[in-house]
Amino acid sequence: MVRYEIRKVFSRASGKIALGMLAALVLVVSFIAIQSVEFVDADGNSSTGIGAAKSLREAKSEWTGYLTEDVFAEVIRRNAEIEASPEAQSKDWHENNRAFAKKQGFSDIRDVINSALCSFREYDYFRIDSATPDEASQIYERRITNLENWLASDEAKYMYSHAQKEFFISQYRKLKTPLYYEDTDGWDAVLTYSQTVVMLAMLILAFLVCGIFSSEFKLKADAVFFSSEKGRRSGTRAKILAGLAIITVIYWAVVLLYTGIVLFVLGVGGRNCPIQAGFHGWKSFYNITYFEEYLIAVFGGFIGTLFILTVGMLVSAATRSAVISVTIPVIVLFLPLFVRGLLKEGLSAVSLYLLPDQLLQAAYTVSFFTAYEIGGKVVGAIPLLFALYSVLFAALTPVLYWVYRKSEVG
Amino acid sequence: MELVISDLTKEFHGFRAVDHINLTMKNGVYGLLGVNGAGKTTLMRMLCTLLHPTSGSITCDGRDIFQMEEEYRKLLGYLPQEFGFYPDFTVNDYLMYIGSIKGLRPAFARKRVNELLHQVGMSKGRHKKMKKLSGGMKRRVGIAQAMLNDPGILILDEPTAGLDPSERIRFRNLISELAQDRLVLLSTHIVSDIESIANEILFMKDGKIRLSGTEEELLSSTWVRAWSCTVPLQDADRLQRQSLVSNRKTVPGGAELRIVSETQPIPSAVEEGLTLEDLFLHLFGEKGGDEHGEV
Numbered sequence: 001m002v003r004y005e006i007r008k009v010f011s012r013a014s015g016k017i018a019l020g021m022l023a024a025l026v027l028v029v030s031f032i033a034i035q036s037v038e039f040v041d042a043d044g045n046s047s048t049g050i051g052a053a054k055s056l057r058e059a060k061s062e063w064t065g066y067l068t069e070d071v072f073a074e075v076i077r078r079n080a081e082i083e084a085s086p087e088a089q090s091k092d093w094h095e096n097n098r099a100f101a102k103k104q105g106f107s108d109i110r111d112v113i114n115s116a117l118c119s120f121r122e123y124d125y126f127r128i129d130s131a132t133p134d135e136a137s138q139i140y141e142r143r144i145t146n147l148e149n150w151l152a153s154d155e156a157k158y159m160y161s162h163a164q165k166e167f168f169i170s171q172y173r174k175l176k177t178p179l180y181y182e183d184t185d186g187w188d189a190v191l192t193y194s195q196t197v198v199m200l201a202m203l204i205l206a207f208l209v210c211g212i213f214s215s216e217f218k219l220k221a222d223a224v225f226f227s228s229e230k231g232r233r234s235g236t237r238a239k240i241l242a243g244l245a246i247i248t249v250i251y252w253a254v255v256l257l258y259t260g261i262v263l264f265v266l267g268v269g270g271r272n273c274p275i276q277a278g279f280h281g282w283k284s285f286y287n288i289t290y291f292e293e294y295l296i297a298v299f300g301g302f303i304g305t306l307f308i309l310t311v312g313m314l315v316s317a318a319t320r321s322a323v324i325s326v327t328i329p330v331i332v333l334f335l336p337l338f339v340r341g342l343l344k345e346g347l348s349a350v351s352l353y354l355l356p357d358q359l360l361q362a363a364y365t366v367s368f369f370t371a372y373e374i375g376g377k378v379v380g381a382i383p384l385l386f387a388l389y390s391v392l393f394a395a396l397t398p399v400l401y402w403v404y405r406k407s408e409v410g
Numbered sequence: 411m412e413l414v415i416s417d418l419t420k421e422f423h424g425f426r427a428v429d430h431i432n433l434t435m436k437n438g439v440y441g442l443l444g445v446n447g448a449g450k451t452t453l454m455r456m457l458c459t460l461l462h463p464t465s466g467s468i469t470c471d472g473r474d475i476f477q478m479e480e481e482y483r484k485l486l487g488y489l490p491q492e493f494g495f496y497p498d499f500t501v502n503d504y505l506m507y508i509g510s511i512k513g514l515r516p517a518f519a520r521k522r523v524n525e526l527l528h529q530v531g532m533s534k535g536r537h538k539k540m541k542k543l544s545g546g547m548k549r550r551v552g553i554a555q556a557m558l559n560d561p562g563i564l565i566l567d568e569p570t571a572g573l574d575p576s577e578r579i580r581f582r583n584l585i586s587e588l589a590q591d592r593l594v595l596l597s598t599h600i601v602s603d604i605e606s607i608a609n610e611i612l613f614m615k616d617g618k619i620r621l622s623g624t625e626e627e628l629l630s631s632t633w634v635r636a637w638s639c640t641v642p643l644q645d646a647d648r649l650q651r652q653s654l655v656s657n658r659k660t661v662p663g664g665a666e667l668r669i670v671s672e673t674q675p676i677p678s679a680v681e682e683g684l685t686l687e688d689l690f691l692h693l694f695g696e697k698g699g700d701e702h703g704e705v
Contacts, residue, residue, distance in 0.1 A: 001507075001510045001511060004510060011496070011498035216494075219496060219497070220494025221494035223455070223460055223492075223494070224488060224493075224494070224508065224555060227458040227483060227488045228483060228508065228511040229484040229486075229511070230512065231483075231511045233480065234511070409460035410452075
């Protein structure tokens with residue numbers, strides 16, 4: 001029965017087109033992700049692609065290891081030397097590129113230094129240029145004091161409870177230093193575009209699965225389906241299983257294809273580095289590695305997709321309209337963005353960070369300062385989102401079964 | 411097998427589509443005759459557990475069919491009026507799928523599909539996509555799907571609607587062939603579809619069963635008679651306005667009319683044998699008949 005339900009979806013020309021379109025979009029996003037890594041050679045010429053990624057990896061490999069005080073001091077020294085060179089001082093941008101080529105190897109560490117030496121809410125790309133090697137000893141401590149200062153500032157003073165502030169600071173203190181560093185360009189690119197891939201997969205999957213329930217009514221095949229011996233029970237179960245199988249297989253195929261292509265070209269190194277060893281994870285209070293962040297991004301995307309599309313299928317079963325149900329994922333994606341803009345603070349604004357769209361962009365959610373107090377315990381948004389939507393998905397599935405099973409054909 | 415319908419009513423937003431029907435059906439062919447909107451489809455959908463009645467009950471061998479659930483649906487074969495299908499499935503795939511939702515094991519379903527496709531004359535078309543079939547072929551696949559589980563109760567809602575005369579005859583014969591040892595309820599608004607194959611005919615109007623019985627019982631239970639006369643054209647027009655004319659044929663010098671009336675419409679009218687079609691016209695009046703002219 002499940003096999004036939006899946007065939008119903010893919011026997012339609014629209015199903016095949018949607019699948020082809022998704023494959024094409026994944027390839028396009030993979031290409032964009034690969035192109036985002038750029039290498040500048042000694043002559044100041046920039047390039048992208050497999051060769052560029054390899055060259056950049058080689059340049060960065062010199063800095064592989066623990067980011068100790070000495071390493072930070074060396075980066076500050078090297079940066080100062082390059083900045084003082086005629087290429088860097090030149091008014092010719094091509095000459096500047098030659099200077100930049102020498103900095104590429106430690107560009108990630110420079111980002112960390114810049115982040116640490118600026119205040120919590122600022123980032124000055126040129127801050128390192130005015131840094132002294134003596135400041136290298138303060139990098140890790142500055143990370144914590146920056147957070148403490150921000151939490152005490154007018155901006156954040158009333159945004160969090162005392163327990164939440166304590167939680168953030170304790171998470172910061174729990175980070176094991178010195179951080180281990182390795183080139184993570186591959187994982188960075190995968191994570192940066194992961195939400196695009198997850199959202200594209202979810203939207204196209206919505207198009208495929210939302211019709212599973214309404215198609216019986218649309219095609220007027222409902223009377224035979226519901227008057228058959230197994231239609232209301234096994235038939236309905238088969239529809240749900242077919243929907244979940246399509247979501248699972250296509251979602252993971254898309255995610256793994258995208259990950260495979262990008263990592264194949266850009267390299268798999270750095271998976272065990274803490275995310276704080278890079279620009280985007282420096283401020284995160286989640287003490288995880290790049291690979292763990294990847295798992296959060298893809299499993300978060302999966303749980304979010306499962307939940308949203310189960311809501312879509314439920315709407316499809318209840319309204320008997322694929323058109324209405326397909327709008328659900330679009331609403332889930334775009335409405336929170338709009339509402340968050342209107343509700344900038346307060347409980348309602350905070351609760352918006354618990355909407356399922358956050359799971360689809362879990363790689364970004366990792367860097368948000370959202371935590372919730374539950375029974376006197378503070379937990380970050382990520383574990384809460386995982387638990388909440390897993391439970392809601394599990395609760396919705398029997399509702400979907402019940403709603404469809406009880407359908408009347410008038 | 412005995413289906414008992416007791417005081418069955420179905421209302422839709424205040425409109426009573428089926429109105430306190432009482433009926434007992436056993437094995438045999440039951441022809442449900444009525445104009446469009448008489449409530450035939452609603453009654454059949456309740457019999458197929460697709461709709462819950464507003465009040466009243468339907469029992470199968472003494473048990474409520476809605477409580478029997480799968481046990482009842484196992485006995486059921488249904489061809490709906492609007493027979494929907496999956497356009498991109500082949501005939502074979504479609505029937506195998508229906509076999510699966512009817513709880514047939516794949517090997518048995520395959521055997522049954524082969525038998526039924528042969529019986530309905532669709533063996534050669536089994537690999538055709540459903541969307542490529544003609545109206546008659548679709549109906550034949552429709553009857554095959556209804557018969558897949560060898561049902562004890564076969565419900566056919568307007569099975570001949572939209573078919574050309576030869577397909578209709580073929581279909582009637584097929585139904586007659588399939589009707590042995592089971593309860594068949596066949597709804598139509600085309601009298602000729604059932605007069606030759608139904609053991610019992612039910613006339614349905616405004617949600618009620620107005621008249622029921624065998625053809626002979628029905629024809630003998632009424633005072634209405636059929637009359638034939640040939641009159642000049644101007645008289646034919648007048649008579650057509652004043653009486654129920656079941657047939658009018660233009661002949662040299664006038665028109666030959668068949669009039670359904672309790673009394674002799676004009677002195678020259680000659681009494682003829684009453685047919686079901688005449689009775690249908692008498693019961694349903696001007697609305698009696700098909701919008702496609704298929705009476």
